[in-house]
Amino acid sequence: MLALLQNPTPAGYLLVAVAGNALLALSYGNMAALFCELFPTGVRSSGIGVPYQLATTLFGGSTPIIAAWTIAHHHTLALGTYILCLEAIAAVVYLLLLPETRGRTLD
Numbered sequence: 146m147l148a149l150l151q152n153p154t155p156a157g158y159l160l161v162a163v164a165g166n167a168l169l170a171l172s173y174g175n176m177a178a179l180f181c182e183l184f185p186t187g188v189r190s191s192g193i194g195v196p197y198q199l200a201t202t203l204f205g206g207s208t209p210i211i212a213a214w215t216i217a218h219h220h221t222l223a224l225g226t227y228i229l230c231l232e233a234i235a236a237v238v239y240l241l242l243l244p245e246t247r248g249r250t251l252d
Contacts (some may be wrong), residue, residue: 182246200236204231 146164149157184192208228215223 147221151221179243185242 146161149161158197180193181189212224213225215221215227
């Protein structure tokens, strides 16, 4: 998608926007249920909120800086590689470390 934005056209922007929003919908659509299943009801709000906000601060704050630096130095594929690496780490955590909650009472 980053390569499509190198030669800006209205159709390219539309394709990137639609594809990006479709990918976001796939992850955000089930995120609330996943987060709720990770914590018992007594600590659910802080158990979800604190790590989510820390991750948002760390990665949401650093990614625009990294993006601006890579674009300014003409390393446009480095940004995509950085994001892909973060997604790979998230996939490994999701597949290997998240517990199965089927059959468990959620308090």
